[in-house]
Amino acid sequence: MIARSSAVLFYKGKFQLLNKSGYMHEKVKVKVLVQAGLGLAMVKPRIGLSMLYCLGEPFKKMTERLRKLETAYIEIVDEGFHALNKQRVSTLKNIGESHGLKYSVHAPFADINIASPSKPILKAMLKRLEKSITHASALDAYLWVFHPGLKTGVSMFYPGMDWLQNLKTTRLLFKFARDRGVEAAIENVPEPFPFVMKSVEDFKRFYSEVGEGIGLVLDIGHANINGQIGTFLTTFADKIVHMHAHDNYGKSDQHLGIGYGTTDWKKVVNLLRRISYDEIIIVESFEHVEESMQKLKQLLA
Numbered sequence: 001m002i003a004r005s006s007a008v009l010f011y012k013g014k015f016q017l018l019n020k021s022g023y024m025h026e027k028v029k030v031k032v033l034v035q036a037g038l039g040l041a042m043v044k045p046r047i048g049l050s051m052l053y054c055l056g057e058p059f060k061k062m063t064e065r066l067r068k069l070e071t072a073y074i075e076i077v078d079e080g081f082h083a084l085n086k087q088r089v090s091t092l093k094n095i096g097e098s099h100g101l102k103y104s105v106h107a108p109f110a111d112i113n114i115a116s117p118s119k120p121i122l123k124a125m126l127k128r129l130e131k132s133i134t135h136a137s138a139l140d141a142y143l144w145v146f147h148p149g150l151k152t153g154v155s156m157f158y159p160g161m162d163w164l165q166n167l168k169t170t171r172l173l174f175k176f177a178r179d180r181g182v183e184a185a186i187e188n189v190p191e192p193f194p195f196v197m198k199s200v201e202d203f204k205r206f207y208s209e210v211g212e213g214i215g216l217v218l219d220i221g222h223a224n225i226n227g228q229i230g231t232f233l234t235t236f237a238d239k240i241v242h243m244h245a246h247d248n249y250g251k252s253d254q255h256l257g258i259g260y261g262t263t264d265w266k267k268v269v270n271l272l273r274r275i276s277y278d279e280i281i282i283v284e285s286f287e288h289v290e291e292s293m294q295k296l297k298q299l300l301a
Contacts, residue, residue: 044300045277047293048073050106050244050284052255055080059088066095071293075104075282076139083108084135092139104242104282105136107146114169115149115162115196126169130176137180143242144177144184145217148206151194166196167210174212185215185241188232190222190253200231207239215241221248221255221284224263230271237275244284245296257288258295269299 048071054062059082066074076092078084084105096103108128116122129146136144149166170186177184188203189195197206203216216239223229225248233240247261248254258265283292 045243045272045279045281046073047071047296047300048075048104048280048282049289049293050075050077050282051082052077052106052284053286053289055082057081063091063095066092066101067099070290072100072102073104073280073282074101075106075145075284076141077106078132078135079106079108079110084132084139086135086138089135089138096139103136103139103141104143104145104280105132105139105141107132107144109147112147113150113152114146114173115151115166117152117154117158117161117165122165122169126172129173133173133177133180133182133184136177137182141182143215143217144182145187145242146173146184147187147189148195148197151196162196167206170210170214171212174214183215183241185217187217187219187244188222188226189219190225199226200228200235203232203236207236215239217242217244219244219246219284220263220268221246221253221261224248224250224261225253229263229268233268233271233275233277237277240275240277240279242279243277243281245281245292246283246285255284255286257285258283258292260288265295265299272300 049069051062051065051074054065055077062082074096076082076084082088092103095101112125112129114122114125114129116125133144149162149169151162155162174184186206189198191198197203207214216236218232218236218240220229220243222244223232227250245258246254247256247258247263250262254261281296283289283296285292
């Protein structure tokens with residue numbers, strides 16, 4: 001029997017007994033406490049925005065947009081014109097403090113392959129990714145998002161080696177991030193790109209072998225292309241720590257606004273409620289970004 005003074009939370013589809021500090025374990029941040037016997041409170045996901053939609057604009061213009069956004073959750077893309085350095089991190093921190101923003105950071109992805117068979121090239125890429133993690137730490141980012149590795153033109157000659165290198169590099173990045181107080185999480189990626197892991201089965205194998213508590217960033221648009229939104233959500237409900245939301249017609253990675261493709265968003269929202277997802281959903285559309293945030297908020301209301 002649970003005393004009425006004990007705190008419980010309905011989390012990931014189950015009632016969870018909390019300790020006196022209000023935590024189930026170190027990685028679960030409790031949003032709402034409900035006294036036993038007094039009812040049930042469901043916590044809604046919070047909607048944020050990726051600055052990917054303006055990656056072609058100068059960094060300064062992107063920061064001007066930040067000051068006008070109606071969300072507290074921002075994903076900075078450490079790539080292209082927005083690649084981070086110490087001065088830019090300082091600028092973003094000042095804006096964040098004055099406007100109440102909380103940041104996640106998307107790792108560089110252009111010409112990045114964490115499963116590369118070339119040791120010199122892999123070393124250079126690791127240096128770039130570690131620099132990104134260091135900037136994310138300085139920014140007090142709550143999450144650093146990265147992509148799996150890719151197969152190459154020589155993969156056929158070394159069966160399984162790219163998979164093993166992907167695991168090895170993932171462990172190195174996870175440890176590097178953890179040692180700097182940053183949570184690193186890996187994102188699902190779409191067809192037809194030659195990533196070593198794309199499907200639910202690939203990620204099942206990954207989690208059975210990686211041996212680290214790495215979270216999953218579920219990209220709903222990517223899962224729509226693979227036809228596996230529901231399967232990803234239900235299979236990895238206990239591993240999803242963050243989401244990207246954008247739309248497409250199920251054939252290519254178009255990053256359309258919410259409702260401008262074939263994704264069944266009502267079904268997605270029902271599944272989110274079913275698994276009690278209450279973390280951040282980042283709109284990662286290239287267009288209709290404010291409209292997309294409002295649509296998601298209305299669906300989740």
